[in-house]
Amino acid sequence: MLAYSYTQYGSPDVLEKVEVPSPTPKPNEVLVRIQATTVSAGDWRARSLTMPKGLGFMGRLVFGLRGPRKPILGTEFSGVIEAVGAEVTNYQPGDAVIGFPGATFGAHAEFITMPANGKLTMKPDNISFEHAAAIPFGSTTAYDFLVNKAKLQKGETVLINGASGSVGSACVQIAKHLGAHVTAVCSGKNAEMIRAVGAIRVIDYRTHDVIEEGIEYDMVIDTVGTLPWVQAQHAVRSGGKMVLIAGKTSDMLPGGLKARLKGKRMVGGVASEHRKILEAVVKLAAQGELQPVIDRSYAFDDMKAAHAHVDTGHKKGNVIVSVSQSDAKHCTPSLHLGAA
Ligand SMILES: NC(=O)c1ccc[n+]([C@@H]2O[C@H](COP(=O)([O-])OP(=O)(O)OC[C@H]3O[C@@H](n4cnc5c(N)ncnc54)[C@H](OP(=O)(O)O)[C@@H]3O)[C@@H](O)[C@H]2O)c1
Structure with a gap:
């Protein structure tokens, strides 16, 4: 072959x-x-x-x-x-x-x-x-982090950094499917596409600083590694969660402790590749809830x-x-x- x-x-x-x-x-x-x-x-x-x-x-x-x-x-x-x-x-x-x-x-x-x-x-x-x-790579990662690890709930607000990537665009769709309100961060050229898959608001990171906006979210998800905790913490509400799918090692390792000291939580690690997660995302795709x-x-x-x-x-x-x-x-x- x-x-x-x-x-x-x-x-x-x-x-x-x-x-x-x-x-x-x-x-x-x-x-x-x-x-x-x-x-x-x-x-x-x-x-x-x-x-x-x-x-x-x-x-x-x-x-x-x-x-x-x-x-x-x-x-x-x-x-x-x-x-x-x-x-x-x-x-x-x-x-x-x-x-x-x-x-x-x-x-x-x-x-x-x-x-x-x-x-x-x-x-x-x-x-x-x-x-x-x-379907598998981006969607299983998004599903495992949002559903299994971070337990995103209906009605919660979520900021997704890197929303136009494979993982990010799946995060947007799965968050919407769960009933969350999605603010997406990507470059302006991808804004329309990301709105079409479920973001209610899109921020162009090239022209706006998401932290300077001063808005707090129930959950902030970084799929790129450009939102270090030192900045991102200001966008996570008290009791909210920071989800590090990609990030700095210095945030990932002692991150849990740093977040707890501020009354917040940090969720990170490696996505599970279990077959049941693959089956779950393929089912969502078949139902039209998720389209890579x-x-x-x-x-x-x-x-x-x-x-x-x-x-x-x-x-x-x-x-x-x-x-x-x-x-x-x-x-x-x-x-x-x-x-x-
Ligand atoms: N923890 C885990 O188990 C796990 C599992 C899978 C993947 N990952 C990691 O997750 C990361 C994302 O994977 P992926 O497949 O989604 O990658 P990807 O598709 O290559 O992501 C590319 C996207 O990143 C966006 N981007 C680049 N610079 C940005 C910035 N400064 N701010 C916001 N967005 C920016 C780009 O958007 P624009 O073109 O609009 O700029 C592009 O759409 C990778 O680092 C991967 O290694 C981790």
Whole structure:
């Protein structure tokens, strides 16, 4: 199969299109022919080893000390089951699926294997392969932080910094779905798009200072890392929460204590990649409550250009890479593999 591989950290030029053997599913795994994937912030961090200040060594521990441990990037995909292992009963060849390898990567390739009970779910018929591929990374992060970790409530006011990114645009939609009142922070060129997905107010960070406005919110969410606690605390009401999806290490580590001393709470950490969260956001997407924002789509041959666009730090929602031009209906289901 064709895949993009890298052996050293760096710019998009470290990526190489290579021919490697297709993976073979174990008895409990499925083999998926990938239709579409994305270049996510996770791919950008793992490829370039760009980490929040103070977490550089942690990045090497996670992604590989001397060089990348996982040679094929790609955190999310949509595709069609090509073959299933002997013990698999919940999928069959021909099923259209959405997968979230997340931190295990591997989706920048024509095929991937996934545990049948892993972070995989059926693709609803009313969602295209392109949109489906863009659901897992941003939406599961937003859902886990807003619903599970920060427990955003109906009627609460929320300020979302970085609202036009993959995570931010999903945060806006999930917050709206929960019945919260969303003020979004992004550049002016994205204001209309962000209003369309649910923000009642948009602040252009290039012309306005959200802190100087003097408004307090029940919850302030930073998805960019440009709202340090020293400033953000003024926008969090007493008893309110600061949610750090991206932020400075100095805020993340002692943050809980700093916030409590001010009678506020800090919520941070790493988003869970559990299958149930993937299922929850795919259900919302099927119901039309959540639609991943698509910036642009690239052909598989243009993977480096897709990475270069993500490297600008100003993508709008999600950047898609079409891996296979074939439609699910045209994929020939192959054999149910015997026991390995
Ligand atoms: N904690 C976790 O477990 C977890 C999980 C997933 C992701 N993350 C982190 O979350 C962050 C966001 O991920 P993502 O996928 O949403 O990234 P992304 O899509 O690349 O975010 C890009 C967005 O950031 C906005 N932006 C850039 N500078 C800004 C500024 N100064 N103020 C406000 N907005 C600004 C841009 O908006 P404009 O173009 O309008 O300027 C752009 O739309 C990444 O750092 C990622 O590593 C953390």
